[in-house]
Amino acid sequence: MGKRDKKDEAPPPGPFNNPFAALSVQRDALPAGPPPPEPRGSAPKPEPKGPARAVVRMERKGRGGKEVTVVEQLGLPAAQLDTWLKALKGGLGCGGVVEDDTLVLQGDQRDRLPALLEARGVRKVTVG
Structure with missing residues (x-):
């Protein structure tokens, strides 16, 4: 009787036979x-x-009554100003532009902006 018939075997438990169970x-x-x-x-x-x-x-002033937040005296080269502007716009969820050596962000961002600037390594942020 070396071989068992398949009919004698119990069906595998569950919906399928899992050899690793x-x-x-x-x-x-x-x-x-x-x-x-x-x-x-x-x-x-x-x-x-x-x-x-x-x-x-x-x-x-000069913006049709719209509020903008201006970031001045960063002392960064023009290429880095573009990088900083893109990061700040993404962090604040607003638009902005580089004018001369300043960053101009749409809306009043004075409350949220200092934390982002300090996270980017600015040692002293003066809010006016």
Whole structure:
């Protein structure tokens, strides 16, 4: 009687036969693996280097009564001003433009802007 008939076998439990189902019971008996690596963000970040200061003020004159927030005295080259403007517009959810060596952002952003500037490395933010 070496071979068993397929008719004598019990049907597999559940909707299908999972050959790895018996292994899940033995999972607790496995030895502990190496500890997980530390997240990369846990190391203290070096302070981002940025301009020494920035002056933030609100302006309406010459703009048809519309409010804009002006960021002056950053002392950045023109290429970096475009990069900073794009990042600030994305962070604030507003429009803006570079005029001469200043950033002009739409709306009154004086409350939210200093935190973003400090995160980009500006050491002193003066709000006027």
